[in-house]
Amino acid sequence: MQFTDSVIRLMSASSRFNRAVARRVENSAAAGTWRALAALDELGPTRVSDLAEWQRVSQPTMTTLVRRMEQEGLVGRMPDPEDGRASLVSITDEGRLQFEAFRSQALDVTRPAWERLSAADRSTLGRAAELLAALLEEPELR
Numbered sequence: 001m002q003f004t005d006s007v008i009r010l011m012s013a014s015s016r017f018n019r020a021v022a023r024r025v026e027n028s029a030a031a032g033t034w035r036a037l038a039a040l041d042e043l044g045p046t047r048v049s050d051l052a053e054w055q056r057v058s059q060p061t062m063t064t065l066v067r068r069m070e071q072e073g074l075v076g077r078m079p080d081p082e083d084g085r086a087s088l089v090s091i092t093d094e095g096r097l098q099f100e101a102f103r104s105q106a107l108d109v110t111r112p113a114w115e116r117l118s119a120a121d122r123s124t125l126g127r128a129a130e131l132l133a134a135l136l137e138e139p140e141l142r
Contacts, residue, residue: 014132025105029098032057032065037074037091037099045088047080074098 022031039054052062069075074095080086
């Protein structure tokens with residue numbers, strides 16, 4: 001298999017896997033909520049504009065989502081110490097609790113499929129996850 005085919009197949013399969021798992025987790029929150037919380041979990045306190053860019057949505061769309069998440073107690077805002085006109089969004093304790101519950105449900109949903117894999121295949125996928133995380137540290141992908 002050529003390099004290009006492998007990369008495309010990996011990107012497609014990982015996206016499809018994430019969507020399939022998210023559909024099966026029983027939760028009323030929109031997928032955008034979980035993606036935003038995952039971004040904040042990874043990035044830490046972040047400006048709405050940076051969060052919108054990271055999520056590839058418009059700033060007004062992200063502002064609306066952040067307002068809704070703030071009303072639900074999932075995120076909070078604080079002044080940006082580098083720019084008094086801006087604010088940083090961060091996960092609240094309640095947001096972290098719900099995010100961890102979402103991840104726990106995702107693990108429960110996928111556990112039977114993972115357990116059907118051989119130990120060698122689980123090890124290979126574990127190594128693939130490590131490699132993907134390392135690739136995400138490359139300047140081209142940051």
